[in-house]
Amino acid sequence: METVDEVDAPQVRQCPGCGATVSVNPRFVSWCAACDWNVDPGAPEPDRGRLAAFRRRLAGRYGQQLAEEIERSGREAGRTGPDRSTVLAFGVSLLVHSVTGGLLLAAGLLIIGGWHTGILPVLGVVLLAVVAVLLPRPGRLPRHAPVLYRADAPRLFELIDEVAAAVGTTGVHAVVVDTAYNAGVNTYGIRNRRVMCLGAGLWEVLSPQERVALLGHELGHFANGDVRSSFLTHGALRTLAHWYSLLVPHPLGSLLDLCVNTLVFLPRWAVYGLFLLLDGLTMRASQRAEYQADAGAARAGSTAAAVTLLDRLLIGDAVEAHLRRESIAAARADSGHGAREAIERDLWERLAARIGSIPETEYERRRRVSARRGHSVDDTHPPTHLRRRCLAAADPQPARVVCDASRAQSIGAELAPARARLARTLIRYSAD
Secondary structure: OOOOOOOOOOEEEEOOOOOOEEEEOOOOOOOOOOOOOOOOOOOOOOOOOHHHHHHHHHHHHHHHHHHHHHHHHOOOOOOOOOOHHHHHHHHHHHHHHHHHHHHHHHHHHHHHHOHHHOOHHHHHHHHHHHHHHHOOOOOOOOOOOOEEOOOOOHHHHHHHHHHHHHHOOOOOOEEEEEOOOOEEEEEEOOOOEEEEEEEHHHHOOOOHHHHHHHHHHHHHHHHHOOHHHOHHHHHHHHHHHHHHHHOOOOOOOOHHHHHHHHHHHHHHHHHHHHHHHHHHHHHHHHHHHHHHHHHHHHHHHOHHHHHHHHHHHHHHHHHHHHHHHHHHHHHHOOOOOHHHHHHHHOHHHHHHHHHHOOOHHHHHHHHHHHHHHOOOOOOOOOOHHHHHHHHHHOOOOOOOOOOOHHHHHHHHHHHHHHHHHHHHHHHHHHHO
16 A cells, blocks of 8 residues: 655564564555565455445355366366356346336337226336336447547557457457556447457556456457356346336335335345346356456466456556546646646656556565455456466466567557547546
């Protein structure tokens, strides 16, 4: 955890726990590698709600089971046919969508068959509005982030195509660049075109080969498939979440509120139980998909790059803290735009330099904290330390796709307009 901006000369002290020598750097937590004294001085992660806590526990349990299976077999988490849980998940998803279809049919009957009654068509229109909310729909490209197509960044798309071929799939139709410390793939439009989202907060702190590994991981999701991301299952989970939100009890203000809350009590908990069931049925397949995607990262960018990529996932808070400091500095700058423009101009270079100065001892501390807390990217991913352990235990793989300095520079030039726009948005939005 970073505490100040300046890097002081490293000093040493004696560990109060075991007496070993401990390096002291005011930028980072002082801790003992011998006895783990002060390795995790921060408060535990806050409880993010009952459902999120349940999903994180489930992810940790399945992640541990799959990691042990992979290590016992001595090979990657290979492709497998649909298991019983996956078949049941598709069955539950069809049941959910059939209810939505039934509501659509009922709405049509009320509007057409009850037209002469006056009130039934009104109920039908209400049902249509509910169905419109519940129906699964294709994804859309974001409106407030740069979107790149092949003509905008040919060298970037060329790299994506090479990585896609290395992991056994095809490339994408669009790339969205935002400020997040994250990356992902999805589909958009009724033709299910592929889109990759690259967060500049993550992309800018990676080495060229780690970026190849990142692309390999994300494209690996297309190559291996993920039942949770399928249109059928993802739509069912989204529909159940909408049902649950619609059935939230009203604050008690009258007898009518009490009656409504009583009527929706059992349906609400039935929906909640169905959501947990579908979530649990798809979790193991989703966990396996992450291990398979990690294997794709190793094939494309090398095992070494895939392992260090996972280490980078542990420093997201340092990236966010640096960007906040930059925003504060811009807000405190003089009223002219010169100071802000100077901050915006080299924002990503300063971020890369700052993160590049983090020593290996800090990464090791964060790895140990990760294992203690069960850190994962979110509450559907396997714990990060288990993913790293599986990659490190597998046979090392060389890079099938190499991103040399010249190639990285060309891609950087293609991304320059998007980087400038994101820096301007990040600094000026936060400062204003």
